[in-house]
Amino acid sequence: xxxxxxxxxxxxxxxxxxxxxxxxxxxxxxxxxxxxxxxxxxxxxxxxxxxxxxxxxxxxxxxxxxxxxxxxxxxxxxxxxxxxxxxxxxxxxxxxxxxxxxxxxxxxxxxxxxxxxxxxxxxxxxxxxxxxxxxxxxxxxxxxxxxxxxxxxxxxxxxxxxxxxxxxxxxxxxxxxxxxxxxxxxxxxxxxxxxxxxxxxxxxxxxxxxxxxxxxxxxxxxxxxxxxxxxxxxxxxxxxxxxxxxxxxxxxxxxxxxxxxxxxxxxxxxxxxxxxxxxxxxxxxxxxxxxxxxxxxxxxxxxxxxxxxxxxxxxxxxxxxxxxxxxxxxxxxxxxxxxxxxxxxxxxxxxxxxxxxxxxxxxxxxxxxxxxxxxxxxxxxxxxx
Numbered sequence: 001x002x003x004x005x006x007x008x009x010x011x012x013x014x015x016x017x018x019x020x021x022x023x024x025x026x027x028x029x030x031x032x033x034x035x036x037x038x039x040x041x042x043x044x045x046x047x048x049x050x051x052x053x054x055x056x057x058x059x060x061x062x063x064x065x066x067x068x069x070x071x072x073x074x075x076x077x078x079x080x081x082x083x084x085x086x087x088x089x090x091x092x093x094x095x096x097x098x099x100x101x102x103x104x105x106x107x108x109x110x111x112x113x114x115x116x117x118x119x120x121x122x123x124x125x126x127x128x129x130x131x132x133x134x135x136x137x138x139x140x141x142x143x144x145x146x147x148x149x150x151x152x153x154x155x156x157x158x159x160x161x162x163x164x165x166x167x168x169x170x171x172x173x174x175x176x177x178x179x180x181x182x183x184x185x186x187x188x189x190x191x192x193x194x195x196x197x198x199x200x201x202x203x204x205x206x207x208x209x210x211x212x213x214x215x216x217x218x219x220x221x222x223x224x225x226x227x228x229x230x231x232x233x234x235x236x237x238x239x240x241x242x243x244x245x246x247x248x249x250x251x252x253x254x255x256x257x258x259x260x261x262x263x264x265x266x267x268x269x270x271x272x273x274x275x276x277x278x279x280x281x282x283x284x285x286x287x288x289x290x291x292x293x294x295x296x297x298x299x300x301x302x303x304x305x306x307x308x309x310x311x312x313x314x315x316x317x318x319x320x321x322x323x324x325x326x327x328x329x330x331x332x333x334x335x336x337x338x339x340x341x342x343x344x345x346x347x348x349x350x351x352x353x354x355x356x357x358x359x360x361x362x363x364x365x366x367x368x369x370x371x372x373x374x375x376x377x378x379x380x381x382x383x384x385x
Contacts, residue, residue, distance in 0.1 A: 035221045036113055040092040041120035046148035049195040051089045055081055056227035083281045087225040100128040102135035116142035122149040125179045133183055147176050150201050151194035198229035228284040237282050238369045245361040276364050280314045283372035297379045305378050308371050
């Protein structure tokens, strides 16, 4: 079972006349929400690698942010998420100039555009980073310090006889805090990350922190945009889609189109396909995501794990009555509900159709989730990026 969350529960408790419109708006809300993430720091700190990692891209992928390039301009570059175009990451100009002026910088990059700032350094944080953080804080915007390229530090230190990974990480964290001692109330959190190994170090802690501090709709957009780097993020995405089934059931079940066999009330298959397709990409089941994972774990058989007719149909961009009907086999209760519905058009029909469509949607999300979990299992990974 999945809890609805306070906002959806409030909608479900509304009078029937209001419920449909509110749920339709709720469904569109997640599609239309914008999330603007500013990424800043000195040249060479790993900004581009971080932007690519969040978008699930490698440096040589189409539309990837160029890495290893000398910064020569003072312009912003925006990178849209490949499957969620309303989520945008902004590569801000470097902050390393000796003449750096934080307030002028924030004015030039239009501070109000962004939901939060990521300040990245691959070494120690410098005076300009501190000035920038103070100016952002003054404007009551969220900011987070990321110490990047931790994998390089660990690799270098691992050659020592007395190597202890936790001690190395503690030392790096303490060193960063010393350089940020001028920022207090509250003391800034520092997240140690590797853009090439998101499942390690502090990236999940960063995500947990953002989930607590962002507004609910922005938080949901963030979760959906992240690559499947761990089983935990997959579980969070599954829960989010399960909550969204309430809204999708209303949107699909209340539009009068030709009925799907097995469903006694009209059910808009196009809306179902759009919903399931979002799940498909968010769960990393598309060819591109599977190919990247196959290369990473050296297992070319991962595509063959996707045996579900629903998964195959979405991959082929079609969802027929056959695939929809197949979902009903998962729960006998669906057939029972449909058998009780008399004629299209009555209030009872609409309510039963909603219930049946909701069960159908949940069965579909579960089908996709089971396939995604099986992919991770066959890859031999519980934490994966």
